[in-house]
Amino acid sequence: MARTKKDTKSHNPEDYIVPLIMNGLEGRMLDMPAPKGKRREILVVYGHHASLERMFGLMEVFNKYGHVTMPDLPGFGGMEPMYKIGLKPSLDNLADYLAAFVKMRYRRKNVTIIGMSLGFAVVTRMLQRCPELTKRVDVLVSMVGFTHHDEFVFSRRNFLLMRYAASFFSNRIPAFVGKKIALRPALIRATYALVADKNVKLKDADAEERKKRIDFEIHLWQINDIRTYMDTSVSMLTLNLVNERVNLPVYHIGVEGDRYFDNHVVEQHLAIIYDDVRVLKTTFDSHAPTVIADATSATNFVPPKLKRILAQQPK
Numbered sequence: 001m002a003r004t005k006k007d008t009k010s011h012n013p014e015d016y017i018v019p020l021i022m023n024g025l026e027g028r029m030l031d032m033p034a035p036k037g038k039r040r041e042i043l044v045v046y047g048h049h050a051s052l053e054r055m056f057g058l059m060e061v062f063n064k065y066g067h068v069t070m071p072d073l074p075g076f077g078g079m080e081p082m083y084k085i086g087l088k089p090s091l092d093n094l095a096d097y098l099a100a101f102v103k104m105r106y107r108r109k110n111v112t113i114i115g116m117s118l119g120f121a122v123v124t125r126m127l128q129r130c131p132e133l134t135k136r137v138d139v140l141v142s143m144v145g146f147t148h149h150d151e152f153v154f155s156r157r158n159f160l161l162m163r164y165a166a167s168f169f170s171n172r173i174p175a176f177v178g179k180k181i182a183l184r185p186a187l188i189r190a191t192y193a194l195v196a197d198k199n200v201k202l203k204d205a206d207a208e209e210r211k212k213r214i215d216f217e218i219h220l221w222q223i224n225d226i227r228t229y230m231d232t233s234v235s236m237l238t239l240n241l242v243n244e245r246v247n248l249p250v251y252h253i254g255v256e257g258d259r260y261f262d263n264h265v266v267e268q269h270l271a272i273i274y275d276d277v278r279v280l281k282t283t284f285d286s287h288a289p290t291v292i293a294d295a296t297s298a299t300n301f302v303p304p305k306l307k308r309i310l311a312q313q314p315k
Contacts, residue, residue: 013056027072027079040066047117060295065310075228095125120145147241166233175227249276
């Protein structure tokens, strides 16, 4: 159906996705032009188990305040992994890749950077390794971000199980076998169906909506590189970024009842790294928006104060 004159903006993520080819790797990038009169440049770096499509509803919210760019990182969202060019997806390598993207994309422009979960850890490491970029960041936002492995709330038993299982499956042959056996669509569907009543992504959905969300989860497991997923899981579970400072203030959004992180410990570590930590409250009650959240539901994830900050036009 054709859009009316009053509604000329597309709500289809495919209309904003463009190819991204950098450092010999092919991926994609979400590129949403700024509304008329808005000058803010906004870079969003998504987290561990995500894609451009998963984050699109949230990007529609940010797009009200400026030009939104969200790139895939190597091994994420269907992008080719770093293994293709002989590198491991270590946090340092991901941070260097992101730094190269920022320098290429923004050149002399200032930019607002929003990092989600693991994406914020990559952003933090980028700013530690390339401190000259801090002068180009006008607003820095952590959305359920983390900087140290002690922030996880898992039991020691589960923590160690995940840590060493991830290490094992980060190797080439186990990752290949795991993808061919454990990540078959039928097995993924059956696993999610067993835990649906307790899974935060599924428990609030009716049968039809639950099926759509499981289908999307299957898609995510299929497009994201499993070896990169496991290698970055090890990086997360051994993470320690508190030994180097970043000369910037940071706005941090934590959620009540986060099933992954202790908000108090997260804030303590942020205060060690950053010049100032400004905590923003949200009414959202889970670690991230649902896998197919639209702008209407995703807007609740963005605190009113952050909306007011983004609405201020940069100098």
